[in-house]
Amino acid sequence: QSVLTQPPSVSGAPGQRVTISCTGSSSNIGAGYDVHWYQQLPGTAPKLLIYGNSNRPSGVPDRFSGSKSGTSASLAITGLQAEDEADYYCQSYDSSLSGSNWVFGGGTKLTVL
Amino acid sequence: QVQLVQSGAEVKKPGASVKVSCKASGYTFTSYDINWVRQATGQGLEWMGWMNPNSGNTGYAQKFQGRVTMTRNTSISTAYMELSSLRSEDTAVYYCAREGRDGYNSAGFDYWGQGTLVTVSS
Numbered sequence: 001q002s003v004l005t006q007p008p009s010v011s012g013a014p015g016q017r018v019t020i021s022c023t024g025s026s027s028n029i030g031a032g033y034d035v036h037w038y039q040q041l042p043g044t045a046p047k048l049l050i051y052g053n054s055n056r057p058s059g060v061p062d063r064f065s066g067s068k069s070g071t072s073a074s075l076a077i078t079g080l081q082a083e084d085e086a087d088y089y090c091q092s093y094d095s096s097l098s099g100s101n102w103v104f105g106g107g108t109k110l111t112v113l
Numbered sequence: 114q115v116q117l118v119q120s121g122a123e124v125k126k127p128g129a130s131v132k133v134s135c136k137a138s139g140y141t142f143t144s145y146d147i148n149w150v151r152q153a154t155g156q157g158l159e160w161m162g163w164m165n166p167n168s169g170n171t172g173y174a175q176k177f178q179g180r181v182t183m184t185r186n187t188s189i190s191t192a193y194m195e196l197s198s199l200r201s202e203d204t205a206v207y208y209c210a211r212e213g214r215d216g217y218n219s220a221g222f223d224y225w226g227q228g229t230l231v232t233v234s235s
Contacts, residue, residue, distance in 0.1 A: 002157065036221035045208055045228055051221035089158055099175050102160040
């Protein structure tokens with residue numbers, strides 16, 4: 001199981017709003033480390049969607065937004081479009097007795113109904 | 114434009130080693146860390162380690178320590194990831210990714226290679 005916990009799947013109709021949660025602990029998100037989000041379309045490399053909890057790289061539509069609170073973070077997608085159907089991953093840094101590593105969530109498959 | 118171009122697919126036998134390359138272009142290679150991430154078929158992303166191309170310093174995930182080596186050749190702006198003692202569970206797509214910077218903070222992995230499929234089979 002992943003250090004960061006995401007729901008395996010979410011779904012929504014075109015035009016709707018969906019959110020994807022990412023739950024961590026006191027050794028990663030709760031320790032103040034930033035959360036980044038990635039979108040992975042089938043058969044392609046991941047693409048950076050949100051960095052530093054809530055910042056969008058240039059070219060990412062403002063339909064995508066991120067937030068962080070306590071030991072959790074969320075990705076929100078508004079005005080859902082068919083092209084948003086993909087896998088989404090959260091990422092943070094984890095520092096514990098076993099060492100310091102980048103860690104990913106297990107991924108969430110978004111289905112556009 | 115920034116590009117990371119990886120070497121082609123590999124088929125290896127259990128116990129062998131594989132070395133994947135990642136050629137960078139469109140930016141100053143020594144200015145950004147390179148990370149390696151792998152993904153087994155139908156599975157999630159797994160971080161393997163990082164390398165600072167300027168100093169050559171590296172940091173590996175505990176799971177891979179002793180089996181992975183990350184190196185670079187700055188004259189050709191290329192990073193390498195070598196994984197030894199391969200087993201069937203190492204069958205995956207291996208990605209290199211540049212780590213962006215936002216001041217002193219990480220800005221996530223902003224550019225990724227196209228991925229290299231490594232198949233371990235007898």
